[in-house]
Amino acid sequence: MREPREGGPPALGPGLIWGIEFTPEGNRTVEDCNSPHDGRLRWLHLNLADHGTRLWVETTPELPAAAREVLLSQDRHQRALVDPVTVACVLHDFERDFDSEDTGRIGALHMALTGNLIVSARHHPVGSADIVHRRLSGSEMAMTPPRALDMMVSAMLENFGRVIARLSGEVQAAEDALVEDRPVPGSHRLLDVRRRLAQLHRMLDGMKSVFRRLEIDDDLPADMLPTVEKLSQRVQGVGGDIISVLNQLRSVRDEINDQSNQRVNQNLYLLSVMTALMLPATLVTGIFGMNTGDLPLVGHHGTVGATVLAAGSALATFLFLRGRGFFR
Incomplete structure (x- = not known):
């Protein structure tokens, strides 16, 4: 059959x-x-x-x-x-x-x-x-209860190992993309990886508790103890693999966050510089835009003069900021 x-x-x-x-x-x-x-x-x-x-x-x-x-x-x-x-x-x-x-x-x-x-x-x-x-x-194969427990738990750890290897590969691919300045996976995908690793970590923590409970139980059959001790060490080893991948993922996410913060800071810096350069020119155009009498540069070439004055004030601001070290 x-x-x-x-x-x-x-x-x-x-x-x-x-x-x-x-x-x-x-x-x-x-x-x-x-x-x-x-x-x-x-x-x-x-x-x-x-x-x-x-x-x-x-x-x-x-x-x-x-x-x-x-x-x-x-x-x-x-x-x-x-x-x-x-x-x-x-x-x-x-x-x-x-x-x-x-x-x-x-x-x-x-x-x-x-x-x-x-x-x-x-x-x-x-x-x-x-x-x-x-x-x-x-x-x-000859079978005994200790060997049966060993086979079943080993199969579980084999399952976990495959998932850990796949998640580790995704983290390493993201790390390689950072090093080679290529597009990296989105934050949502890395968050999914972290959640799966946390799920595995909780499962293995519970399994470690089970085998610690078995190890210290005086009623545990003598022929079962070596198997329980071996499996306990294997579970701890797989748990260590998860911790390593989590640490690697944390480093990758920190690097991605640092790069994102740098881009934001650069954009804010550029915006601040442009605002500083435009303020004097805006002040000049604001003055000449007032509908009041006795404005300076009234005549055929007044617009040219106001434009030169606005550009000159922006240039003076640029030279002042550069002298103070605001331009990197």
């Missing part, structure tokens, strides 16, 4: 998107959540928007009550829960559409890991589950 793509039509069973059972003879496709598996490790990826999924999670004896609560919780905040037999968490990933790998929408992936059952579930398709399913399909 061909396994369904993440987000495609559900397979047989209550909201089952895909399921894999790991056996010594190889991996087998699971078509029914309720089929017996005799203690062999099984990974079920479920659609929480399906009412049958919720009924199965609520009634299956394979999940403890704490794991059920995490899987069915409407709380979308990232969090973790540990008890002696279960590790459960809610992590954020980007939702995807059939025609778009990066929608910019944040989705919640619920996950519960027991000794012989791994359950991941979501309301809307997320990219990490699709990556994991592709890697498991056709692979005969």
Whole structure:
């Protein structure tokens, strides 16, 4: 049976998107959540928007009550829960559409890991589950709960890395345009980049909190601790990449703002100089424009004289301002 793509039509069973059972003879496709598996490790990826999924999670004896609560919780905040037999968490990933790998929408992936059952579930398709399913399909790798957590979180970080690389490329292109004196992207586009980076930073901050919570929990299974520590370091590393891009973006925006301020100042300076040069000439023309008697330069050549006087006053103003250092 061909396994369904993440987000495609559900397979047989209550909201089952895909399921894999790991056996010594190889991996087998699971078509029914309720089929017996005799203690062999099984990974079920479920659609929480399906009412049958919720009924199965609520009634299956394979999940403890704490794991059920995490899987069915409407709380979308990232969090973790540990008890002696279960590790459960809610992590954020980007939702995807059939025609778009990066929608910019944040989705919640619920996950519960027991000794012989791994359950991941979501309301809307997320990219990490699709990556994991592709890697498991056709692979005969041995699976354990720590490795499952590693695969899922690594897929999330891979998604984040692609988005960060694209945003970093846009920032670098803007920086190159500044250096080469070419047109730079508009402020609205750079603002969109900053918002996406801030969104990623918040998601990774929440993920770091989840793994810190797991690291310090005394009930965390011993075989899970090395994986949690490794993932915590990887999450911090990706968070550092975001900080670097944010700092680079801040420098680019500062440079663009400086150039904009310089252009505004140059325009204001030019306007001020033109105003200063025109004021004496305006005063002269104002005097000669008064409809009063005994005006000077009355005669055939009065207009020429007034023009020369106005031009001379503007020239005198220019020489005065240049002598005072107003012209750069």
